[in-house]
């Protein structure tokens with residue numbers, strides 16, 4: 493149990509570091525909070541809420557991995573290298589793909605009830 497708590501503390505510190513240092517992570521977090529508020533206010537189903545939660549968590553999880561890749565490359569060496577560029581760009585691309593999927597999920601799930609709320613029908 494003590495080992496589990498220790499690992500949990502390290503993991504939380506990784507999340508805290510990423511929130512503190514990565515502006516994009518703070519943006520993802522703000523979006524996640526906005527989506528939770530909107531989903532609750534619009535009364536989406538449990539399944540829709542679960543899809544939104546998974547989508548938001550995936551984006552933030554990949555931002556954590558992106559930060560890990562960036563820091564690892566910087567630790568290996570600050571000199572410009574095509575492989576370093578490929579690794580960093582691919583990690584950033586993973587975040588982009590997840591964010592695009594999350595935006596689509598949000599649009600499909602929150603779009604119709606939001607439209608009805610704003611424009612009736």
Ligand SMILES: Nc1ncnc2c1ncn2[C@@H]1O[C@H](COP(=O)(O)OP(=O)(O)OP(=O)(O)O)[C@@H](O)[C@H]1O
Pocket residue numbers: 513514562565569570571572573574576577580581584
């Ligand atoms: N060692 C390197 N060799 C070649 N290209 C690099 C290298 N480091 C970074 N780059 C290029 O510069 C871009 C920005 O890298 P950088 O490390 O500044 O990312 P960032 O998202 O600004 O991260 P952070 O500011 O959190 O460190 C990378 O996506 C990559 O295209």
